[in-house]
Amino acid sequence: MEVSVGTAALALALLLLPLLYERCGSFRFFCKMGFYNGWILLLALVAIPLCALRGRDVENMKIIRGLMQHVKRLYGIRMEVRGAHNFPPRQPYVVVSNHQSSLDLLGMMEVLPDRCVPIAKRELLYMGAVGVVCWLGGIIFIDRKRTHDAISTMAEAAHTMLSQDVRVWVFPEGTRNHSGSMLPFKRGAFHLAVQAQVPVVPIVISSYQHFYSKRERRFTQDVWGTGTCGAGG
Numbered sequence: 309m310e311v312s313v314g315t316a317a318l319a320l321a322l323l324l325l326p327l328l329y330e331r332c333g334s335f336r337f338f339c340k341m342g343f344y345n346g347w348i349l350l351l352a353l354v355a356i357p358l359c360a361l362r363g364r365d366v367e368n369m370k371i372i373r374g375l376m377q378h379v380k381r382l383y384g385i386r387m388e389v390r391g392a393h394n395f396p397p398r399q400p401y402v403v404v405s406n407h408q409s410s411l412d413l414l415g416m417m418e419v420l421p422d423r424c425v426p427i428a429k430r431e432l433l434y435m436g437a438v439g440v441v442c443w444l445g446g447i448i449f450i451d452r453k454r455t456h457d458a459i460s461t462m463a464e465a466a467h468t469m470l471s472q473d474v475r476v477w478v479f480p481e482g483t484r485n486h487s488g489s490m491l492p493f494k495r496g497a498f499h500l501a502v503q504a505q506v507p508v509v510p511i512v513i514s515s516y517q518h519f520y521s522k523r524e525r526r527f528t529q530d531v532w533g534t535g536t537c538g539a540g541g
């Protein structure tokens with residue numbers, strides 16, 4: 309039987325990949341992040357028809373949350389949630405939270421209250437199926453380069469919060485920050501709370517430096533926590 313050079317090279321590569329995955333942390337990091345993005349894209353394709361039945365509606369966030377909750381288990385991550393009782397039970401509020409990386413989605417989906425939508429940069433809208441799901445989930449998109457437009461969008465959000473009983477989740481650092489400390493806060497979240505006259509609920513997604521570092525290309529598995537720090541007026 310003749311085996312072509314191409315087939316032999318492919319077979320060798322397939323044999324070497326598990327070895328590379330086992331031995332090389334950077335390769336493992338890229339595999340894990342590649343799978344994370346690919347899996348979310350696939351979940352988005354599942355979510356689109358389910359969410360489309362309602363159209364753009366914050367209730368679709370329940371579908372998104374439900375579909376996302378198993379992802380942590382694929383990565384051997386165990387979440388600990390502390391202080392969930394601090395969410396005000398029956399009124400709109402603004403959640404403010406730190407933002408380290410796209411892995412925060414897992415922490416967010418662990419605690420996301422009903423009828424709560426994040427504020428996101430509008431670039432997410434153009435991420436194919438993921439963007440479509442974000443839109444169907446009622447996520448509020450802002451153009452960070454156009455402060456005036458962003459402020460108008462947030463003024464509309466203040467109105468929607470009250471008229472449609474919606475909670476809003478804001479990352480007040482305005483960008484991902486995995487440095488271990490916090491960036492100075494942007495002010496939109498706090499204007500929003502004042503305009504809507506609702507409480508601010510701070511949430512901390514604890515650091516995951518011990519199992520994830522983009523800079524060091526390290527992604528292992530561990531326990532990870534989110535905690536709400538009480539509600540303030």
Ligand SMILES: CCCCC/C=C\C/C=C\CCCCCCCC(=O)SCCNC(=O)CCNC(=O)[C@H](O)C(C)(C)COP(=O)(O)OP(=O)(O)OC[C@H]1O[C@@H](n2cnc3c(N)ncnc32)[C@H](O)[C@@H]1OP(=O)(O)O
Binds near residue numbers: 352413426497
């Ligand atoms: C199962 C299927 C799965 C598939 C799908 C998978 C996932 C989908 C599901 C969920 C995904 C959700 C993930 C979302 C995460 C996305 C996270 C992000 O995108 S973070 C980036 C975007 N967010 C933010 O930027 C929010 C924080 N930013 C702000 O609030 C800013 O203040 C701003 C409104 C954008 C303005 O920005 P600027 O840089 O100009 O900042 P300043 O704060 O300095 O403001 C300037 C000036 O304006 C005044 N200001 C600000 N806001 C207001 C306001 N609302 N009203 C009035 N005035 C306002 C502010 O006070 C400053 O003026 P002054 O200096 O005089 O005080």
Ligand SMILES: CCCCCCCC/C=C\CCCCCCCC(=O)OC[C@@H](O)COP(=O)(O)O
Binds near residue numbers: 410411436483
């Ligand atoms: C047609 C184009 C197709 C593109 C397909 C891309 C597929 C990507 C698939 C899955 C991506 C999952 C992650 C989505 C949510 C990420 C949330 C996030 O972390 O956004 C970044 C934002 O907080 C701040 O951005 P910056 O730190 O300022 O930058």
